[in-house]
Amino acid sequence: MQLDRAWPWISTVARLGLAAVFLVAGGLKVGDLAESGRAVNAYQIFDYDTSKVIGAVQPFLEIALGLLLLIGLAVRLSAAISALLLVVFIAGIISAWSRGLQIDCGCFSKGGAVANGDTQYGLDVARDAGFLLLAGVLLVKPRTRFSMDGLLMGER
Amino acid sequence: MSKGQRDRTAAKRIVEQQKAADRRRTVTIWTSVAVVAVLVVAGVIGWVAFSSQEKKNTSALTTPSVAVDEGTAFAFGTGKVTVDLYEDFMCPICNEFENASATVIDGLISQNKATVRYHPVAILDRFSNGTEYSTRAAGAAAAAAQGGKFREFHKILYANQPEENSSGLDNAKIIELGKSVGLGDDFATAVNNKTYDSWATKVTETFSSRNYNGTPTVVVNGKQVQSANGGVPGPDDLTKAVEAAAG
Incomplete structure (x- = not known):
């Protein structure tokens, strides 16, 4: 079947795409952990001390997840964890949106306050939903080309 | 088979x-x-x-002895209404706010209508090529406050504001500006030794823990002031907010 042969390739693209997303997102935040903590705090979900810890740990987790996806180790599990993270991010954005907070989501940037009308929650949610779709593809079809999984399973 | x-x-x-x-x-x-x-x-x-x-x-925390509000701000004037200004020296919009509202703020202080508290926060360190200009400038401002010249130094630092994504003013230039407003060797030593840099971080953390996110943040008697469309307040917004708070 044509599609059966195509899936590993589609999944490979999804895997590398998702890896890039997490590597970029984590890489942009890891240089200024205090800033990352402030971005978490801007959501006003956790108190400031908790936000600081989340803000410091999150970039490292994102980079680790990105690297795991890049080499393709336990792709289904990595994808599941990615999906979980993305669901949490989307929930956070929707929560900030519904409370009328004027913040940048801080997904790939500094986060924090923005002027009235400069928020783009809809766009942020749509983008994260797109990433969630990539994770979904990998959850259903975790077999990919050029992966550690494939190497260890003895696939050619 | x-x-x-x-x-x-x-x-x-x-x-x-x-x-x-x-x-x-x-x-x-x-x-x-x-x-x-x-x-x-x-x-x-x-x-x-x-x-x-x-x-x-x-x-490394050294809190300037002249600081108020849990040691995170410098106060001017003795008016009943409290005006809190949270500003980052790297922030262009803070500079615009200062230019637009300088006369009003000066008036509030000189006519004893308000106590104006300056909180020099450092949230824009990533815009100075790794030299952490926001933190260095805020730390230097603390040293200037300790030398009794906070407002003078504050003003000249904004007048010489570096571009975002430049390396900011180097310490030598900061010291030169300090000397031009009458600060002495103690100021230079504090800038070179980064004496108050950790204090700048503490001011920033206090700012964040109060759930403020952007600069400038203007707060009158505990209530954040914004322009009619939710942006940075202008001089009129500030005047109105202070009058309302004075009752």
């Missing part, structure tokens, strides 16, 4: 399939363990980075 041969071939295939299934199971288990381990290690690295940063900030 005899029946015996066919049976042997079939049996061999079943054994091979089982072997492959076993291998898949083993690989899945161990790769999953590896993934969890990698994520745990990443989390620990994050935690260590976080706590070493915290430790650095608390151990």
Whole structure:
């Protein structure tokens, strides 16, 4: 079947795409952990001390997840964890949106306050939903080309 | 092919399939363990980075003796209404706010209509090519306050504001500006030794823990002031807010 042969390739693209997303997102935040903590705090979900810890740990987790996806180790599990993270991010954005907070989501940037009308929650949610779709593809079809999984399973 | 041969071939295939299934199971288990381990290690690295940063900030903390509001601001004027200004020296919009509202703020202070408290926060360190200009400038402002020249220094620092994504003003230039408003050797020493840089971090943390996110943030008697469309307030917005708070 044509599609059966195509899936590993589609999944490979999804895997590398998702890896890039997490590597970029984590890489942009890891240089200024205090800033990352402030971005978490801007959501006003956790108190400031908790936000600081989340803000410091999150970039490292994102980079680790990105690297795991890049080499393709336990792709289904990595994808599941990615999906979980993305669901949490989307929930956070929707929560900030519904409370009328004027913040940048801080997904790939500094986060924090923005002027009235400069928020783009809809766009942020749509983008994260797109990433969630990539994770979904990998959850259903975790077999990919050029992966550690494939190497260890003895696939050619 | 005899029946015996066919049976042997079939049996061999079943054994091979089982072997492959076993291998898949083993690989899945161990790769999953590896993934969890990698994520745990990443989390620990994050935690260590976080706590070493915290430790650095608390151990080096020197609070200027002239600071008020839990040691995080410098107050001017004696009016009943409290005006809190949270500003970053790297922030262009803060500069615009200062230029637009300087006369109003000066009036509030000189006519004793308000106590104006300046909180020099540092949220824009990433815009100075790694030289952390926001922190250095805020630390220098604390040294200037200690030397009794905060407002003068504040003004001249905004007048010489560097572009975002430049390296900011270097310490020599900061000291030169300080001397031009009458600050002396104590100021220069504090700037060179980064005496108040950890204090700038503390001011920033206090700002964040109060759930303020952007600069400038203008607060009158505990209530954030914004323009009609939710942006940075202008001089009229500030005047109105102070009058309303005065009752």
